[in-house]
Amino acid sequence: MRASDVRNTDPPFWVAWHQARASIRVRFWRQAITAAGVALGIAFFSSMQVLQAAEGKGADAAAVSRNQWLVATSLVMCLVGITNSMLMSVTERFREIGTMKCLGASDTFVVKVYFLESLQLGLLGSVVGSVFGAGLMAMATRAMGQPAPPSAVGAVMGFGTVLGLVLTVVAAIFPAIQAARMPAAAALRVEV
C-alpha cells in the first residue's frame, strides 16, 4: 500500500450526525442538564437585553454597565460549565473513542462527532433560553407599564440563539481535540 492508495476514509456526514444524535439520546438526562446550563445563561442574557430595550434612553448608565458585567460573567461561567461536562464525557468514553479509531475512524471524524453533539445541545439550549428569557421579560415589562418594542424582543431572541450556539461550539473545541488525541489502544484498556 502506498500513500496514493489512501483515499479519503471519512464516511458521509450523516454517519457522524447519527452517532452524535445517538450519544445524546443515550445520556439524555446528563445532556439535558448541559443544555439547561446553556439555556439559563442565554435566558439571563436575553432578559437583561429586553429590560434594557424597555427602559430605552431613560436607563441609569451605571446600572446598565453593572448589568453588562453580570451578563458577561454568567456567560463565561456557562462556557466553563459546558467545557467541563464535555471533557468529562471524553474521559468517560475512552473505550468508545478508541474502538471507533480501531474500526478506522480518523481524528477528523471523532472531532466532527463531538462538534455535532455540542451543536445540537447548544441549539436546543439557546433556543429555549432566548425564547423564555426574552419572552418572560417582555411580559414583565409590559406588566410594569413600560413595554419593550416587539422588534427589539425578536432581535434579542435571534441574537441570543446565535450567541448560545457560538458559545457551545467554542466550549467544545478543547474537549474535541482531547477526544481526537485519544489513542486507538485505549480501546484495549480493561480498567474503568
Added chain:
Amino acid sequence: MGEVVVRTTDLVKQYGEGEASVRALNGVSCEIFDGEYLSIVGPSGSGKSTFFNMIGGLDRPSEGSVFINSVDIAQLTPKELAFLRCHTIGYIFQTFNLITVRTALENVTLPMLFAGTSPDEADEKGMKLLDLVGLGHRYHHRPSELSGGQQQRVAIARALANSPAIILADEPTGNLDLKTGQEIIDLLRKLNQEQGVTVIAATHDHKMLGVSDRIFHISDGKLDRVETQTPATH
C-alpha cells in the same frame, strides 16, 4: 504455510526517557503467516500487550520495524494508519467494545461506512455477517439487550466487516463463562478454517491454546519460545 502477513524485525519499545525508561520489548523478530491461528501468551508485564499493540498497528515501535502486509507501519501518517486498521485488521476485545449507542447491525456496518461502502451494500453485507455468527434475528438490538456471548459474536461480525487479512483478538474469552467462551473459540476456529482469516490472539485460555497452530511465548520483552502444534480437533 502461506505468505507472511506480519513481520517484525528487532522490535524495541521503550517507555520513558533516561534512567526511568522501561524496555517493554527488547528485540523481537518474528513472522506470522497467512491463514494461521496464532496465540500469544506471557505473564503480565512480559511485554505481551505491547507486542500485541505493535502488530495491531495501535502503537509505533521505538526501534526496529513492523510490516503488516509488507507495509512498514512506522512510515504511515495517522490517517494512513487509520486506513490500514480499517481495511486490513479486525479487532476483537476482551470487553467486547460494541458502540453502546448503536444497534448490532449499525455496529457491524460502521467499519464498512468508514471504508466508503454505500449504506445499502453495508446493510446487506452486515446482515450476512450477523447470520454467519448466528445473530441475524437480533440485528436491531442494542448491546445492552444482548448477552456477553452474543455481544462478542457481534464484535466478531464487526471485525470481519471489511474482509480483513488479520483478526486480532485480545483475550476474547476473558469476560465469558466456560461454555460461551468455548463457543467463541469454535466460531473463531471455524472462520479461520473456512474463510482463511488469520487469527492472532493474546490469551491465557487453555482451550484457546489447544486449537492454535502456533503459540508465541513472550517473557521479559523477548520472544522466548515458539511452539508449533497440530491443533486438537474436538
